Amino acid sequence: MTASRTGVPLTRWRWIAAIWLAGGLFDASQTLLIAHAEGRHHVWLALFATELASWLPWVLATPLVIHLARRYPIVGGKSVRTVSIHLAAFVVISVVAETWSTALQMLFNPWNNRKWPTFVDTWTTTLSFQLLTFLIVYALILTITYVVDARESMGRQLTETARLNEELSKAQLAALRRQIEPHFMYNTLNSIAGLVRDHRNDAAVSMIVGLSEFLRRSSEDSHRSQVALREEVEYLQRYLDIQKVRFGERLQVSVDIPGELLCAQVPNLLLQPLVENAIKHGIAKRVAGGNVRVAGACHNGNLCLSVYNDGPSPAADWEASPGGVGIANLRTRLQILHGDDSELQLRRASPGGVEVVVTLPFTEA
Numbered sequence: 001m002t003a004s005r006t007g008v009p010l011t012r013w014r015w016i017a018a019i020w021l022a023g024g025l026f027d028a029s030q031t032l033l034i035a036h037a038e039g040r041h042h043v044w045l046a047l048f049a050t051e052l053a054s055w056l057p058w059v060l061a062t063p064l065v066i067h068l069a070r071r072y073p074i075v076g077g078k079s080v081r082t083v084s085i086h087l088a089a090f091v092v093i094s095v096v097a098e099t100w101s102t103a104l105q106m107l108f109n110p111w112n113n114r115k116w117p118t119f120v121d122t123w124t125t126t127l128s129f130q131l132l133t134f135l136i137v138y139a140l141i142l143t144i145t146y147v148v149d150a151r152e153s154m155g156r157q158l159t160e161t162a163r164l165n166e167e168l169s170k171a172q173l174a175a176l177r178r179q180i181e182p183h184f185m186y187n188t189l190n191s192i193a194g195l196v197r198d199h200r201n202d203a204a205v206s207m208i209v210g211l212s213e214f215l216r217r218s219s220e221d222s223h224r225s226q227v228a229l230r231e232e233v234e235y236l237q238r239y240l241d242i243q244k245v246r247f248g249e250r251l252q253v254s255v256d257i258p259g260e261l262l263c264a265q266v267p268n269l270l271l272q273p274l275v276e277n278a279i280k281h282g283i284a285k286r287v288a289g290g291n292v293r294v295a296g297a298c299h300n301g302n303l304c305l306s307v308y309n310d311g312p313s314p315a316a317d318w319e320a321s322p323g324g325v326g327i328a329n330l331r332t333r334l335q336i337l338h339g340d341d342s343e344l345q346l347r348r349a350s351p352g353g354v355e356v357v358v359t360l361p362f363t364e365a
Helices: 010-037 044-053 056-071 080-108 119-179 182-197 201-220 229-250 271-283 322-341
Strands: 226-228 251-256 265-267 290-299 302-309 343-348 354-361
Touching: 010 044, 010 056, 044 080, 056 080, 056 119, 080 119, 119 322, 182 201, 182 229, 201 229, 226 229, 229 251, 229 265, 229 271, 229 290, 251 271, 265 322, 271 290, 271 302, 271 322, 271 354, 322 343, 322 354
Parallel strands: 251 290
Antiparallel strands: 226 265, 290 302, 302 354, 343 354
16 A cells, blocks of 8 residues: 555655654653653653653544645635534544543553542643643644645646646647748748739738748747637638648638637647648648538537548558657647546548547636
């Protein structure tokens, strides 16, 4: 076993034991010094052992307090029920601890008293003296638990942010590397030159502007891990404008995403790599070209985005090829951002073609 039933890891059990041992030794030593100052030099062994063992109930109760601290957090969300639960736990632990301590004193008489009071008198007297100490101990356990959990949470967030930034940087570099290939630039510039020869200067200027905006967003907007779906659609449109000039009537594209979904928060560079793979693997290799359809919908609180092309199915090792880098990277980023709440599926569509479906929680940007 690596954890207790209260969710405390084995390593933390060791820390709890070590901290309580140090605290118990300090308290027992302090009590022993007081006894010696009062001239009681003959009771040191029994007194030291009794004082040290009296903290055993708090040692055993510490995992329970940690569990209650996490399940019923006092910080940030205090309620009558939460305070009542912690108060009840404090009372029960204090009563048990003081009962245990009184039993030890009655059994071993560490102070070597000639006339020993009754159990109830001893229990009542010592509890009144120890109550404030017990309250401080309970508060310290809660405080240390929240501090440790906050540090661990911050560490996990920093690690996830670092991984996300790394994956996003890889996606950005991969996008730039794919787009600024010689044949891509050649075909784009050749299309612009054709527009100029046809005296379609306005169209040529528009295409140059579109290419410039496309490249600028690829290089300058990589610091954001998530953007609004509206921005993704605008970015995709710039890419499609360039591809339409290249493929002409061979490429037919439709984008069907309802306006109410455009405010959704999605990973940066989500749609463009999917459409690029659809064009590269489904359209570019066909003389007749084909259709690409981008659609969006919301089902049960999840945003579903699909990219369909009517081309042939990809090869078995498509994801290991350079063309599959974008999708593999996107799948990793989805896992980092949303874990098991997100999914990326590649499937054959009916009556023919290939469809990629991305599902993730719907959150407004």
